[in-house]
Amino acid sequence: MFRKIAVAYNESPESERALLSAIRLTKSLAAELSTITVAADLPAYTAFASATDPDLTRVLKDDRLDFYEGLQRKALAMAHDHNVEVTSHIVEGHDVAAIVDFLRKQHADLLVIGLHQRDLYIARLWSTVYELAQEAPCSILGVH
Template identity: 55%
Template sequence: MFSRIVVALNDLPESQRALRTAIDLAQNFNAALATVSILGDLPAYTSFAVVVDPAAPIALKEDRRQIQRALHEGAARLAQEHGVVATSAIVEGRDTQSILHFLKEYEADLLVIGLHQHDFYLSRLWSSVYDLAQEASCSVLGVH
């Protein structure tokens, strides 16, 4: 049924539940698994850091990239423990557009995402989930 599964990663517990679900699905369907995360733009306030240290934004972005790499390495280890090989990608750009582009490039047939239950994320979350579900070139599975 599914041959190319993508799971969206971040550092929240919901994402880890989505990862475990994606690993189970990949194992059951003998599917390829890819993890993807977004290296978003730095917050606006970091522009003030340039006054103190012109290299600060570069260092901050590299720190964020290192955190993402560690997240993907942990996901790959967990997948391997279950007999699944996972590839990884860190994409840049707008949240949904970056993921949509990756889905097309990877030729995914399922995107697994963690549904965050925090009240202050709710409107942003459902806007992003709706955009993904409407525009994705594949099925979308939300995991609580």
């Protein structure tokens, strides 16, 4: 069945629900669990701001890394509360491409993702979840 489970994890409540479901599934299947967090690029205005303070880019990158490492610590704590081991990964790049690349490299069997509630049907057509469903090299479990 599923031996290598990955969960897309960020600061959203949807991804936290996905992580909890992935933890429970991992435990019931005696599988391996990995979290993947895609680090967002620094805003474009950073280039302008760094002209006034050359250290600003480094400070913003350090703050961004601290934020994502804090998310990973939260995921580790949640998994440990359920006696599940988890390996955490932070990657950079476009959301979909970075996750798909991770899934291929890790040979994941299942990707667990949190589903956002959308009001407009048209908004679903360009969503990250829809793109992942088209590109992922493994099965996907969407969690409400």
